[in-house]
C-alpha cells in the first residue's frame with residue numbers, strides 16, 4: 263500500500279487518456295496503482311525509470327537500456343512508471359514492452375480513471391513497491407548518468423560495503439561532460455547546503471537521479487517515505503541514516519540534458535517545503551515503523 267491510500271493491482275485494461283489538468287501535486291485521495299505483472303524469475307536487478315511527459319526522450323533511453331542489458335549476464339526487469347503524463351508516454355512504454363517480457367509499465371489513476379501526476383517521489387515509490395529484484399536502481403529518463411555507470415554503484419552493494427550507493431556529481435572524480443546551466447548548478451549547491459544542515463549531513467549531492475539500493479532496504483525505506491516531489495531523495499537518505507543503513511556516494515559521468523521537467527521557479531520552494539516536512543514528519547513519529 264502506498265502512503266496516500268493507494269492500492270496495487272495488476273494491469274488488465276487499457277488506461278484512459280490523460281487529462282489536460284494542471285500537474286500540481288494532488289492531496290491524498292484514492293489512487294489506483296497498476297503494475298504489469300513480473301515475468302522474470304529470480305530477478306537480480308530491477309531498474310526503475312520515473313517518467314513524466316517523456317514520449318520524446320524515452321524511446322532512445324529504452325533502447326540504450328535494452329542494448330546495455332543484452333550485453334550483460336544478470337537477470338533484470340525494467341519498470342517505467344508513468345507519473346500522469348499528458349503525452350503518449352504510456353503508449354511508448356506499452357509498445358516497447360509488447361515484445362520484451364522484462365519490461366513493465368506502472369501507472370496510476372484517480373478514482374475517475376484519470377492519469378495523475380503525483381511527482382517523482384511518488385513515481386519512484388510506486389516502482390519500488392512493484393519491483394521484485396534483489397537490488398533496485400532508479401534512473402532519470404534522460405540517462406544523464408549513462409546506464410553502464412550502474413557498474414560503479416552495484417558492486418559495493420554486492421560486496422556488502424554499503425546498502426545504498428548513490429551517484430554524485432560533486433566528487434573530485436566525478437566526470438561532468440556536460441554541465442547543468444549555471445543557475446541550476448548554483449541552485450543545486452545552495453540546496454545541498456540546506457539539505458546537509460536540515461536532513462542529511464555529509465552527502466554532497468543528494469539530487470542526482472541515479473541511485474541503487476539493496477532491494478530489501480529500498481522496500482523498507484520507501485514504505486516509510488511520505489514525500490511525493492523532488493524532496494524524496496533527502497527523505498530516503500535521512501531514513502537510511504535513521505535506520506542505520508550505510509550510504510556511499512560514488513562518482514559518475516554526468517551529461518546534462520536540455521528539456522528539463524523541473525520548473526526552476528516553483529521547484530526550489532517545493533523542495534524547501536519538503537525538506538522541512540522531513541523534520542516535521544520525524545518529530546510526529548511518522549517515520550517510526552509501528553506508525554505505518
Ligand SMILES: Nc1nc2c(ncn2[C@@H]2O[C@H](COP(=O)(O)OP(=O)(O)O)[C@@H](O)[C@H]2O)c(=O)[nH]1
Pocket residue numbers: 285311312313314315316345379380381382383385401402403404406471519521522523524525
Ligand atoms: N519534473 C518532474 N519530473 C518528473 C515528475 N515525475 C517524474 N519525473 C521524472 O523525474 C526525472 C527527472 O526529471 P529531469 O527533467 O531529467 O530533471 P533534471 O534533469 O534534474 O532537470 C525524469 O525521469 C522525469 O520524467 C514530475 O512530476 N515532475
Ligand SMILES: [Mg+2]
Pocket residue numbers: 402404406519522
Ligand atoms: Mg535530467
